Amino acid sequence: MKVTMRVDGADVAAEIDRPGESLLATLRDRLGRTGSKNACEQGECGSCTVLLDGAPVCSCLVATAQCEGRDVKTVVGAVPRPVRDAFVQCGAVQCGFCTPGLLVSVADLLGRNGDPSDLDIREALAGNLCRCTGYEKIIDAVHTAAAGLAGEPR
Amino acid sequence: MPEPATPTPPPWAAGGVGHTPAPAARPDAAHEHAAPPAADTGPRSSATGAGPRNAAAHSGPRSGADAPHRPQPPGEPAAAPRTGAELPQEPRPPIGPPSPPASAAPTLDGEAAYRTRTSAAVPANAVTARPDGTVGQSPIRPDAEAKVNGTFDYASDLAFDGMLWGHTLRSPHPRALIRSIDTGPALALPGVAAVLTAADVPGKLHYGLIEADQPVLAPGEVNYQGEPVAIVAAETLDLARRAAERIAVDYEPLEPQCDPSEAVEAGAYFRYQPVRVGDPDTAEAAVVVTREYEVGMQDQAPLGPESGVAVPTGGGLVLHVATQWLHSDLEQIAPCLGLEPERIHLEMAGIGGAFGAREDLSVQIHMAMLALRTGRPVKMMYDRAESFLGHVHRHPARMRYEHGADADGHLVYVKAHIVLDGGAYASTTEAVVGNAASLAVGPYRVEHASIDAWGARTNNPPCGAMRGFGAVQTCFAYESQMDALADALDLDPLEIRRRNAIARGDQLITGQVIDAYEPDPAAPADPDRARPFSPLADLLDRFTDLPVPPVPADRDIVELPGGTGNTTHGEGVRRGVGYGVGLKNICYSEGFDDYSTARVRLELGGPEHDGEPVAYIHTAAAEVGQGHWNLQTQIARTELGVRHVVLLPNDTKIGSAGSSSASRQSYMTGGAVKAACEAVRDLWQDRDLADGPIEATRVFRHRATKPMDPVTGQGDSHVQLALCVHRATVDVDVELGLVKVVDLTCVQDVGKILNPVALEGQIHGGTAQGLGLAVMEEIVTDGGRVKNASFTDYLIPTILDMPPMRLRIVENADPEAPYGLRGAGEPPTLSSTPAIVAAIRDATGLPLTRVPVRPEHLTVRRPS
CATH class of the missing domain: 3.90.1170.50 (Aldehyde oxidase/xanthine dehydrogenase, a/b hammerhead)
Known part of the structure; x- marks a missing residue:
């Protein structure tokens, strides 16, 4: 079947041959958009988080067949520059495999709450596993990103 | 080929290798005329039987069958190059060699330059770093931009035509x-x-x-x-x-044979290593504690x-x-x-992460x-x-420990019986057993010891390398024993450790003398000047001005054990505090010929580099996330005084860098890059870069180590030792057995801080993996079958599980190591586990001899 959707601002069409194919598999293997990472395929690690019509989802748990006509934003299209810069500057990136999913979750959080507390951050990012950082620098980065976004016109 | 002339031995081959003492950096003249790093004359072209097809193929990006092909999404520009885009407009430094520091070693050889008037080609997947940051600073990682843009090519992202x-x-x-x-x-x-x-x-x-x-x-x-x-x-x-x-x-x-102790008794083991010193059977102790400990099978769980x-x-x-x-x-x-x-x-x-996996x-x-x-x-x-x-896992362990001490808490003897389950195949069990045995009592002075360590062969999953490598398991046991002794003698946990802390000139149980410590001159002087410098006592003393955090008055439920599960509003919650000390060997031990190779080429850059010199670094060292690429650029800027550094792809066209494990890459490949830069710098004194590039390759070795004696375990088996101390503060819901770690404070000696941000990241991340082992991480097997092979059932710490982490980083330099550094990635993984369990014991009064600690260990009373 053919599924058309909007990915990071571009209209794309994907021909899928399995009804159960995940949005993550379509993005990565059919569309070559490898920014979203596959680390568990069970919705446990958050590495594949994308915004689906603006809401954060694990793209490994969404069937591509459900995405007809919908808007998908990956790390490429969902994350404001100051959020990426904050991760780079604060040392929140080590191996970086969790980073694309985390960035999407952070973008979602900061879209809802422009000045989150540490606890707000911990709750919002509880679905994104990171094995390298112990999360300290990630919390620093979210605060830095919030300040960066506050300082720029929205 | 740029390999040492000697045949490369198997990893960790105990005693199988010549141990010729080598200078820290030794010239490797045979390598100096190797092909320029990017020239396509390596195995690929020889394998195809064809040389470079034309000049463009020779000097351009990778071409042919091995060029990654990434399907190009419609409407999307090509992937951004892996470069730091913005070049700050700073005054250009003068183009010329920096004066070598007064202490610099003389030029090692006179023919280290590879000279050619043609510029070396730079592969498309070379990594250009932003032009700033020397040793001691925290420049932006050269891989960070691509990683936040989703354009960094992990192994799982690669795609090729016809694949x-x-x-x-x-x-x-x-x-x-x-x-x-x-x-x-x-x-x-x-x-x-x-x-x-x-x-x-x-x-x-x-x-x-x-x-x-x-x-x-x-x-x-x-x-x-x-x-x-x-x-x-x-x-x-x-x-x-x-x-x-x-x-x-x-x-x-x-x-299947699934019981490692039975396997050992049946003679099925990969290695048995005893350590014998003194006479523990006749030594007189005023107090004796004997306990059995277990460590579960931990998984590295890298996300990639x-x-x-x-x-x-x-x-x-x-x-x-x-x-x-x-x-x-x-x-x-x-x-x-x-x-x-x-x-x-x-x-x-x-x-995408490694941790041994x-x-x-x-x-x-x-x-x-x-x-x-x-x-x-x-x-x-x-x-x-x-x-x-x-992939292999961390060895599960069963350990029976007996500690004897005098009435003042000074250790008299230690006996230990350690069985590590190596699973079905050898992997690195042999070396893991060596670590467990040689570090079995930790950083404490004891004259009498009898240690027996085995690596069993069973039908359980194979076990091998994971961050901490054999030192994690015994650390949980010996630290638990120190606390048990402190309890028996009514001593403060810091005080018993201080009284037994190993000092310069003391010996490990293997006879190895504690050396290579230059105390930080800025540190407060030891009031007891008569006693030799103790690197452990120094760390323990730093806690005096790091108070235990108070219990906050109004806590959000998320901060309590059970979190949003709404299991308590504070009733039944008790607080506990505990300490843990870890001692880790850095680099490869037991006589292994451990080396790393680096080639550095300096040439005048084009307009994109403002005509300034550019250092090209070629090594085979794995950037697993720890920040090693960044460190290489910092070393080049420090040693060569240049701003621009390009990292050539890590591959097998250059000699081995050894493994990104054993906390060794800063020491080893850092040392090799430093040595190659020094050689280039020396040659630059007499040359003009306008006449052509200058290149040098150096092989770096640390001081030679010795095998452990197979009967007594004696021998200078380790290169460098690193210490880390954690204090954990926990809240435990003693009714439900739920644990919330609320604070982890870490004091670690790193010798010399090379990159503060990366270092903190290593300590945070290592601490988190230790927390995982303490309270949640275990591969559960039943009859040899793994029962929880998923992130649904094998839990690793989330951001809600991790507390704030306070760090106190100490610089007691190792004069033998590059810049005085001490390997830093593993030690925090050792010490955080026993600290957390000690804190849970403090909160509950339970003995807790097994990790991970599960709710039933805290709530279910066993018949005694």
Whole structure:
């Protein structure tokens, strides 16, 4: 079947041959958009988080067949520059495999709450596993990103 | 080839290698005239039998079969280059060599330059760093921009034209004979290109890091659940998986040996290592504590799955792999493929974390076999469940410890009986046992010790390298014992450690003398000037001005044990505080010939570099996330005084860098890059870069170590020792057995801070993995079968599980190490586990002799 959707601002069409194919598999293997990472395929690690019509989802748990006509934003299209810069500057990136999913979750959080507390951050990012950082620098980065976004016109 | 003339020994070969003392950096003149780093004259072209096709192919980006092809999404520009885009407009530094520091070693040789008037080509996948940051600073990582943009190519992101997908069929049985395998039904599926079994292995049937005992594909029997039996290549991954299910394997299940203690008694073990010093049987102690401890099987759980692509090149192969040690991979792969190593080129793909899990081979030989058979590129990528079965784990341990002390708490003797479960195949068990035995009492002075350590062979999952490598297990036991002694003598946990803290001039139980410490001159002076400097007492004393955090007045429920589960509003919650000390050996031990190779080339840059000198660095060192690429650029800027640094791809065209493990890359490849830069700098004094580039290759070795005596364990087996101390504060809901770690404060001696941000990241991350082992992480097996091979059932710490972490970083330099550094990645993983368990004991009064501590350990009273 053919599924058309909007990915990071571009209209794309994907021909899928399995009804159960995940949005993550379509993005990565059919569309070559490898920014979203596959680390568990069970919705446990958050590495594949994308915004689906603006809401954060694990793209490994969404069937591509459900995405007809919908808007998908990956790390490429969902994350404001100051959020990426904050991760780079604060040392929140080590191996970086969790980073694309985390960035999407952070973008979602900061879209809802422009000045989150540490606890707000911990709750919002509880679905994104990171094995390298112990999360300290990630919390620093979210605060830095919030300040960066506050300082720029929205 | 830029390899040392001596044959490369197997990793950690105990005593098998010549131990000629070597200067820290030794000239390697044979390497100086090697091909320029980017010239395409390596194994690839020799494998295809053709030289560079033309000048453009010679100097341009990678071309031909091994050039990654990424389908280009419509409407999206090409992937951004891996460069720091913004170059700050700073005044240009003068173009000329910096004066060598007064203490610099004299020029090592006079012919270190590779000189040519033509500029070396830079591969497309070279990494250009932003032009600032010396040793001691925290420049932006050169890989960070691509990682936040989603354009960094991890191994699992690679795609090639005409690529097939590979998949592995694994044994469902922990032990069985294979009566027959019928691949016909799988081959009958349209789109299946190959189905291979042990009968198709082109060369040697076995591989291994130390001992080649692990079958490439099971030849007639399987010895653990998940052992590879057959491999499939097909047009899609889904098809390859379905084809694997159709392979008919007739197994005859056998009774597995799953008890490591019984295995040892039956003589099934990979290594037995005793340590004997003094006479613990006659030593008189006022107080004796005897306990048995258990450590569960921990998984490294890097988020990036095992993955790679094998690309046939006509008689040879290019392997794009995410590994911790390219050259060890090559040495294991080539014999199994029946190919000369020169016909195989390994190129590092982006690594999504490692922590030891990428030290053993996973997809490498399998995808290579499929590529050779089909003549097409073959990609393999494990899913999470397969990853849990497809790499080694941290050895589970059973340890019986007896500590005797005098009435003042000074250790009199230690006896320990340590059984580590190595599982079905050798992997690195031999070296893990050496660490467990030699570090079995930790950083404490004791004259009498009797240690027996085994690495059992069972039908459990194979175990090998994980951050901490044999030192984690005994650390949990000896630190628990120190607390038990403190309890028995009513001593403060810091005080008993202080009284026994090893000092300069003391000996480990192996007889190795504690040396190589230059106390930080800025540190407060020891009031007791008569006593020799104790690197441990120094760290313990730093806690006096790091108070335990108070219990906040108004706590959000998320901050309580159970969190949003709404299990308590504070009732039944008790607070506890505990300490843990870890002692880790840095670099490879026991006589292993541990070295790293670096080539540095300095040339005048083009307009994109403002005509300034550019340093090109070529090593095979794995950037696993720790920040090693960044450190290399910092070293080059420090030693050469240049701003611009380009990192050439990590591959097997340069000599080995050794593994990104044992907290060794800053020391070893950092040392090699430093030595190569120093050589270039010295040559630059007499040359003008306008006349051509200057290049030098250096092989760096640390001081030689010795094997442990097989009977007494005596010997200077370690290079460098590193200490870390944690204090944990926990809240425990004693009714429900739920634990919330509320604070982790760490004091660690790193010798010299090379990059503050990266260092803090290592300590935070290592601490988190120690927390995981303390309260949640364990691969549960039942009769040799893994019961929880998923992130649903194998829990790793989330951001809600991690407390704020306060760090106090100490710089007691090691004068033998580059810049005085001390390896830093592993020690925090040792100490955080016992600190957290000590804190839970403090809160509950329970003995807690097993990690991970589970709710039932806190709430269920066992019949005694």
